[in-house]
Amino acid sequence: MGIIENINKLFDHRIRLGIMSILMVNDDADFNRLKELLDVTDGNLASHIKALENAEYILVEKQFIDRKPNTRYSATKLGKMEFKKHIDALEKLIRK
């Protein structure tokens, strides 16, 4: 068992760390808000959202606002739990 054992491979990307960090402190955020905060391209953001969605770390809700489609993202209980574990593991690793 190596010292990086508890570091979650799914969070091995700064865009994913960014998405999760935002969703840990905000109930939800829409695509444009994430894009603006992270300063990334649509395709890049979409692919990392998809990876986190597939892992059930984030929840995607599609709705209409003034008849315009709007997609909101929120962290699931599993996602929050795994992210906390990841951060704890990172902190332990760094302080070794």
Added chain:
Amino acid sequence: MGIIENINKLFDHRIRLGIMSILMVNDDADFNRLKELLDVTDGNLASHIKALENAEYILVEKQFIDRKPNTRYSATKLGKMEFKKHIDALEKLIRK
């Protein structure tokens, strides 16, 4: 400028985080020691070492011990500086 701006892409991998963490607190380490601490395959470790070496974040020194080849790795000044910046950026991001 996004909130993940100062997170270094080169450290976007837990094996690289692991290598740097080890070399921040040890003057140097050889290949087998890194492999043992990180519990990774030779090929995997070698490719991440190469990436850090190309960035001049780590220094590779080849020597002979009892006529056997031995390769030691250490963090460069640049590598230590960049790793500290990366950790600071991670901490800021997480605490947002």
